[in-house]
Amino acid sequence: MRSKTVDRLLKSTPKDVEIFVDWYADLVVRINQLLRENDISKKELAEKMDKKPSEISKWLSGEHNFTLRSLAKLSAELGEPLMEVPKKKVQTEFIEDGFMCRVHTFVSYTKLDTKTSGKVWQFAEETEPYNELSNAG
Amino acid sequence: MNIFALEIWYDEGSICTFYTVRWDTDDDDAESETDRFFDTYAVPEHPLEEKAIQLFRLITESIGNRYGASNDFFDRIVNKAQELPPKPKQWVEEIKDLGINFPLRLFCYRVTENIVILFNGGIKESQATQDSKNLSMKFYEAQTFVKKIEEALQSEMIEISDDGRYLKNFDGTTDIIL
Numbered sequence: 621m622r623s624k625t626v627d628r629l630l631k632s633t634p635k636d637v638e639i640f641v642d643w644y645a646d647l648v649v650r651i652n653q654l655l656r657e658n659d660i661s662k663k664e665l666a667e668k669m670d671k672k673p674s675e676i677s678k679w680l681s682g683e684h685n686f687t688l689r690s691l692a693k694l695s696a697e698l699g700e701p702l703m704e705v706p707k708k709k710v711q712t713e714f715i716e717d718g719f720m721c722r723v724h725t726f727v728s729y730t731k732l733d734t735k736t737s738g739k740v741w742q743f744a745e746e747t748e749p750y751n752e753l754s755n756a757g
Numbered sequence: 758m759n760i761f762a763l764e765i766w767y768d769e770g771s772i773c774t775f776y777t778v779r780w781d782t783d784d785d786d787a788e789s790e791t792d793r794f795f796d797t798y799a800v801p802e803h804p805l806e807e808k809a810i811q812l813f814r815l816i817t818e819s820i821g822n823r824y825g826a827s828n829d830f831f832d833r834i835v836n837k838a839q840e841l842p843p844k845p846k847q848w849v850e851e852i853k854d855l856g857i858n859f860p861l862r863l864f865c866y867r868v869t870e871n872i873v874i875l876f877n878g879g880i881k882e883s884q885a886t887q888d889s890k891n892l893s894m895k896f897y898e899a900q901t902f903v904k905k906i907e908e909a910l911q912s913e914m915i916e917i918s919d920d921g922r923y924l925k926n927f928d929g930t931t932d933i934i935l
Contacts, residue, residue, distance in 0.1 A: 645819035
């Protein structure tokens with residue numbers, strides 16, 4: 621039986637905290653794994669990155685907040701990607717007549733006449749086909 | 758005589774089971790030591806609430822469900838008071854921190870990568886755990902728990918289940934009192 625405390629915390633943990641911790645743990649594990657696989661010591665990594673060994677230890681022990689810059693440097697030195705940003709999200713996938721069909725959701729922004737007051741919904745077919753930005757969403 | 762129960766704290770992750778300890782008292786509603794920790798810090802209005810919730814997530818998801826109790830997440834604290842050489846498993850560990858100057862420490866004992874026993878912890882105020890007033894009592898208490906648990910494992914009073922995820926008494930029962 622789950623304790624009331626565990627139950628409360630499982631229900632109340634904010635989503636952003638979940639994502640932050642999951643990313644952090646994934647990064648620490650991934651970096652340690654790459655160091656082991658490539659047989660690179662912390663000292664060697666520190667030398668390659670022109671950092672003090674204590675700074676590298678802080679990264680690997682979680683006492684250092686990763687920045688995009690530090691991650692990029694680490695990734696470059698280790699020669700492997702540390703994080704991947706999804707480019708496009710497949711929403712539905714199905715196979716029909718031997719073909720794989722993928723359905724994506726796109727959010728499209730089209731610049732309209734600025735004189736229009738308020739928000740007016742308009743079918744995409746009626747807008748100009750150019751000057752359109754699309755995002756996979 | 759101080760006796761305590763070893764009970765499951767969280768076993769819903771796919772890799773690691775967490776146990777906790779609860780002092781055996783007349784109070785049936787007495788909290789486990791790990792619940793005490795989280796009910797102290799992971800509560801609204803506490804300045805360390807978010808940090809405590811981060812630690813909770815690290816335990817339940819990263820260790821419990823994704824990676825198990827690997828070295829990536831643990832710091833070893835050797836019991837210098839007893840001048841232990843680093844005999845296998847004769848030490849108290851703490852869940853590794855997240856971010857710069859993470860202020861909380863939670864003590865634990867790693868039985869295997871699939872079984873971890875969590876104790877209590879507190880706020881780390883100085884470099885050495887023993888110098889943090891808030892933490893030192895919990896640290897020595899954790900040592901007491903570890904000593905008894907270690908003895909019980911070595912004498913085979915308690916053992917690990919066949920699937921490697923649980924602890925049980927030598928007769929197969931699961932109500933563990935030490």
